[in-house]
Amino acid sequence: MDSADTPDRQPAPTPEEDHRLTAEELAFLLRDPAERARDAERAARSNRNRTERRASDPDYAERLRAGDRERQRRRRMRDAIGRPEPQEVPAVPLPDLSEAQAAERLATHLDRSASAQAAQLRRQPDRIRLYAEAFVAYRTLSSAGARPTRGALATLLKSRFGRSLTPSQIQKLRDHVEGFAMPGGPWEAAAPPVRRRGAAKADMRRHASQAGKA
Structure with a gap:
């Protein structure tokens, strides 16, 4: 066969060429x-x-x-490209309370608790107010049924209450709101209205006074 009819073949690389270093x-x-x-x-x-x-x-x-x-x-x-959209996490249901009512329920719950954490929070009224503000923000943003994102909570707390918080602080706040809404908590959706012990004692004294006058 004529050599012109045979296809050109590149010589196989030698072992030295296979392991040649790049520049x-x-x-x-x-x-x-x-x-x-x-x-x-x-x-x-x-x-x-x-x-x-x-x-x-x-x-x-x-x-x-x-x-x-x-x-x-x-x-x-980048990692999320091509992945299906994650399913929305449902929000924890919260009762229909104002900021003041939410703070009152939380304060009453802390008064009745004997835990060290409750005792510490009782001495921090600004902390209770922050939790109540987070309650309002969470409930406002979860009206459609989806759990509020940290970014949305941070934006609303900043615009409505003037709170500038880090993402980790927002995460903890959201966790606290949801924790207080668990069964037995102060913000349980089905919980009946509660009154602080001081208010109950005042009512008892007032009733006793009225009975004495009668």
Whole structure:
């Protein structure tokens, strides 16, 4: 057969060619060890400086955390491409209470509790007010039946109550609201109205006084 009729064939690569290093790999291996050591020292020094500044500068630390959150958000968005939309988590039902009524129920619940956490919260009226505000925000946003997102809660708490909270604080607030709405809690949807012990004693004294006058 004429050699012109045979197809051209590339010679098989030799074992040496199969393991040929790329230009980047060669550049890395040929670098001066002293230069690699200097680069490692610069990186370590940069990390130390960043750690020290994070500890001494709250604004800088918050910027770093914000950058981390943004990178995580972008990574989640990339990972979510092509995935089906997650199902909405239903909201925990809450009773129809005003902010003041929600705070009153919570305060009454804490008065009746003997736990150390309740005793601590009783000494923090602003904390009780924050929980009541979170109750109102949660109930407002869950009117359609879906659990409010942290972002929506943060926005409403900021616009309506002037509260600026971090995502982790919003997460804890949402968990507390839902926890207080569990059976036996102060915000259980089916719970009957409750009155604080001080109010009940005042009523008893008033009734006794009226009976004495009669």
